Amino acid sequence: MHFDVVIAGGGAVGSAAAYFLTADPGFRGSVAVLEPDPTYQRCATTLSAASIRHQFSTPENIRMSQFGTEFLRRFPEDLAVDGTRPDPAFVEGGYLFLATRAGLPVLRENHALQCSLGADIALLEPGDLATRYPWMRVDDLAGGTLGLSGEGWLDAYGLLQGLRRKAIAQGAVYLPHRVVSVDRAGRRVRSVGLDDGRGLGCGALVNAAGIGAPVLARLAGIDLPVQARKRSVFYLQCPQILPGCPMVIDPSGAYFRPEGQGFIAGIAPPPEQDPECHDFDVQHALFEGLLWPLLAARVPAFEALRCGRSWAGHYDMNLVDQNVILGPHPDLDNLYFANGFSGHGMQQAPAVGRALVELIVHGGFRTLDLERLGWRRILEGRPLIERNVV
Ligand SMILES: Cc1cc2nc3c(=O)[nH]c(=O)nc-3n(C[C@H](O)[C@H](O)[C@H](O)COP(=O)(O)OP(=O)(O)OC[C@H]3O[C@@H](n4cnc5c(N)ncnc54)[C@H](O)[C@@H]3O)c2cc1C
Known part of the structure; x- marks a missing residue:
């Protein structure tokens, strides 16, 4: 089996990426989301405090959460499936x-x-x-x-399920499997191995594995400081x-x-x-x-x-600066990272999902310029410090 994009991890970030990919008119490929725990009992998204704020000290974080708010306000309408409008129960309590x-x-x-x-x-x-x-x-x-x-709080499980259902309705395939190996040839990932022994060819791989992200990165030969x-x-x-x-x-x-x-x-x-x-x-x-x-x-x-x-x-x-590490590593062209959210990833999932799709489909950021959140700062030892980490 081969998919144009394989997303490892179907939490808020992986599911947002799947939603934006399948919604993008410029993308006509196939998408698989690998999520070993479809009950989501232990993922960060469903165990979070499920809150969103614009009060950050880094412009990119402020803008990402502002987009998150817009997304939540339009959520019931934009993510409706067969006339059923999902309700993320967004309370703008500040x-x-x-x-x-x-x-x-x-x-x-x-x-x-x-x-x-x-x-x-x-x-x-x-x-x-x-x-x-x-x-x-x-x-x-x-x-x-x-x-x-x-600013306020919401039902994170509702957000996740709304994204997942809409992504599936738009053609994404969710498979209940974990990535256990990564087959890399030079600067590209060719396929991933699953926990049932099967392999899955991929045009691009997204690491949206939450706390599983460093293990996945290691399988591709990359040290992720998370x-x-x-x-x-x-x-x-x-x-x-x-x-x-x-x-x-x-x-x-x-x-x-x-x-x-x-x-x-x-x-x-x-x-x-x-x-x-x-x-x-x-x-x-x-x-x-x-x-x-x-x-x-x-x-x-x-x-x-x-x-x-x-x-x-x-x-x-x-561990470097408590901000997301977003985009491809300079050594690998088709492995995209979205990891290290350090406690503010649920609210950033819509903006990060959209950003990943811009990178994969269009080769660069189109809406928010999130270049400073890429690998370069990590590798060059120039942390982008967020002062408002809760
Ligand atoms: C207590 C707590 C409070 C928080 N409060 C907030 C808050 O108020 N606001 C906010 O914005 N953020 C908050 N966060 C952070 C937020 O929950 C996370 O940043 C966000 O949910 C990350 O989403 P994710 O999709 O990257 O990870 P997850 O939701 O953890 O999803 C990752 C998925 O990857 C899967 N996976 C792991 N390894 C593999 C593999 N090898 N192959 C395939 N799949 C794999 C896992 O099964 C998991 O479902 C909080 C977190 C916690 C723990």
């Missing part, structure tokens, strides 16, 4: 980044950049914060930035309602936002307690010892919260 006096200059710089790119973000004084959010402690804060539109990092998401019930609560990013790095009748919250473990990790055990000690005290310090009502069903997933952490 992000609120809080800053102490020490963090204020960076917050202001980021805000200026975000506004210059058309993001709808308000800069709030401590007094504004106290008025808008009477349930929040603000005495240690010097300000905050609030997304007034375009590792799995566990992140726990805690579901909380609070006896008090917090009116107008957005996705709050505390200066400590803790975050929380509404989810159903309660909230979800999380925080990255301290770096020395954050090794490469592949298990799914929830970090309850992190909640008790670090996160809960921080949440209760910001929102006194959280002192009485109860922690409910929680889960853990994995970031595909780019």
Whole structure:
């Protein structure tokens, strides 16, 4: 069997690439998506906090998420299949980044950049914060930035299934298999081997394998500086309602936002307690010892919260600069990478899927110029640092 494009990994990124490929009038080829777990129980997309923001410090990240918002708003219409409109349950509840006096200059710089790119973000004084959010402690804060539109949260599983269904309706074939070998001849990948022993010829291969991406890259002889990092998401019930609560990013790095009748919250473990990790055990000690005290310090009502069903997933952490590595490696012409999202890949999936298709079909970026996110910076040791990693 031979496909013009084989996509390894059918999460949000692989499925977005399959959708945009099969929707592109300039592409008449065949597409296979290899996804070993069609239930998506353990992929990052379905275990994510499923939120989207325009509050980044890198122009490319801001623009990609702005496209993500446009895409989500049109999602039910553009991704309808046989008259059934998928609903990604997009809530434009906003992000609120809080800053102490020490963090204020960076917050202001980021805000200026975000506004210059058309993001709808308000800069709030401590007094504004106290008025808008009477349930929040603000005495240690010097300000905050609030997304007034375009930012919020959604149903990541709904996004993924909508992309997948539409891609299939447009001709993509999903196969429940893992890539276990890559046959490379010189500067090209010729075929991949599957876990059932079969081979699949390919004109181009896309590495959209999430935390499986470094293993896949190695099969093609490439070192990808990406590792799995566990992140726990805690579901909380609070006896008090917090009116107008957005996705709050505390200066400590803790975050929380509404989810159903309660909230979800999380925080990255301290770096020395954050090794490469592949298990799914929830970090309850992190909640008790670090996160809960921080949440209760910001929102006194959280002192009485109860922690409910929680889960853990994995970031595909780019060890160099925590931004996606996008496009072909200089040694290989037809292997395209989209890896190392480091916690913001669900919202970037539409923009990255579209960008991959521009590279594969048209040989270069056509809409957003994402050249700076390519391999060159990694190989030349010039990291593109994103300051707003949550
Ligand atoms: C706890 C947590 C919270 C997060 N919160 C957010 C958030 O709020 N907003 C946001 O934008 N992002 C968030 N992220 C990050 C986001 O989930 C990921 O960046 C994004 O989902 C990556 O999508 P993906 O398709 O690349 O990877 P995945 O969704 O992981 O999909 C990769 C797929 O590849 C398959 N695969 C692996 N190896 C192979 C192989 N060899 N062959 C074939 N297939 C293979 C796997 O089965 C998997 O289904 C969060 C992540 C976590 C873990």
